[in-house]
Amino acid sequence: xxxxxxxxxxxxxxxxxxxxxxxxxxxxxxxxxxxxxxxxxxxxxxxxxxxxxxxxxxxxxxxxxxxxxxxxxxxxxxxxxxxxxxxxxxxxxxxxxxxxxxxxxxxxxxxxxxxxxxxxxxxxxxxxxxxxxxxxxxxxxxxxxxxxxxxxxxxxxxxxxxxxxxxxxxxxxxxxxxxxxxxxxxxxxxxxxxxxxxxxxxxxxxxxxxxxxxxxxxxxxxxxxxxxxxxxxxxxxxxxxxxxxxxxxxxxxxxxxxxxxxxxxxxxxxxxxxxxxxxxxxxxxxxxxxxxxxxxxxxxxxxxxxxxx
Numbered sequence: 001x002x003x004x005x006x007x008x009x010x011x012x013x014x015x016x017x018x019x020x021x022x023x024x025x026x027x028x029x030x031x032x033x034x035x036x037x038x039x040x041x042x043x044x045x046x047x048x049x050x051x052x053x054x055x056x057x058x059x060x061x062x063x064x065x066x067x068x069x070x071x072x073x074x075x076x077x078x079x080x081x082x083x084x085x086x087x088x089x090x091x092x093x094x095x096x097x098x099x100x101x102x103x104x105x106x107x108x109x110x111x112x113x114x115x116x117x118x119x120x121x122x123x124x125x126x127x128x129x130x131x132x133x134x135x136x137x138x139x140x141x142x143x144x145x146x147x148x149x150x151x152x153x154x155x156x157x158x159x160x161x162x163x164x165x166x167x168x169x170x171x172x173x174x175x176x177x178x179x180x181x182x183x184x185x186x187x188x189x190x191x192x193x194x195x196x197x198x199x200x201x202x203x204x205x206x207x208x209x210x211x212x213x214x215x216x217x218x219x220x221x222x223x224x225x226x227x228x229x230x231x232x233x234x235x236x237x238x239x240x241x242x243x244x245x246x247x248x249x250x251x252x253x254x255x256x257x258x259x260x261x262x263x264x265x266x267x268x269x270x271x272x273x274x275x276x277x278x279x280x281x282x283x284x285x286x287x288x289x290x291x292x293x294x295x296x297x298x299x300x301x302x303x304x305x306x307x308x309x
Contacts, residue, residue, distance in 0.1 A: 026063055
């Protein structure tokens with residue numbers, strides 16, 4: 001199993017924070033850093049937010065081995081031609097270390113705030129299907145024509161990044177699973193419970209079978225919050241740091257996230273990760289909510305990643 005660090009970039013993560021996080025990942029052996037793609041905090045709208053793809057381009061230029069990606073970029077923010085070019089640019093800067101994560105989007109407030117259209121869920125999912133095909137083809141073909149319900153391209157020159165992986169985020173329902181089977185390299189689900197994860201994995205397997213694709217060729221991954229420490233005292237301190245960021249007491253943090261992610265001592269978290277792997281998931285994006293806590297990054301790379309590799 002592979003582990004990645006996942007950061008909610010809309011929660012006051014400054015450029016200096018991103019640099020510190022990326023340096024800590026490379027120093028301690030975390031091999032991938034993913035970030036959300038939002039424009040407004042869901043908790044405190046005064047928190048600064050730097051753009052996802054602009055920041056990834058910056059990190060691409062100053063890292064040497066770290067995989068970088070979005071989890072995920074909403075279809076509502078960018079035309080697929082722009083999204084493909086953003087990702088291709090970051091991938092070229094990094095020397096081929098970028099993953100483009102795509103999703104339908106969900107946060108209505110940021111759309112209202114900045115004037116993005118926010119169609120009904122079904123329309124956004126339909127846009128995602130078209131975007132995924134367009135981006136896939138732009139990265140891999142010399143020229144692209146597309147005539148869909150939402151987008152139209154006429155003999156668009158390709159971007160020559162055929163190895164750039166595409167990730168789809170969702171809950172494994174047909175609207176996202178079907179296009180992912182056709183065009184994606186990875187499908188990422190929010191964890192929920194073990195029963196949720198097991199059911200979503202089964203739905204993805206079935207979607208692959210219907211689409212004529214070997215399920216082994218589609219990487220399955222989960223996003224899950226992490227609260228970890230070397231002992232119970234450190235676990236409590238980690239929960240306290242998260243609680244201070246989001247207005248919750250430490251016990252509430254522990255109870256809430258234990259239902260949907262690896263929570264506990266290093267040994268307990270390793271056991272949980274191995275249980276997730278046994279369900280058929282190859283990678284876990286660990287949602288690190290107290291982003292200035294670099295000791296947790298060191299734990300993830302130094303102890304967790306090695307134990308489950």
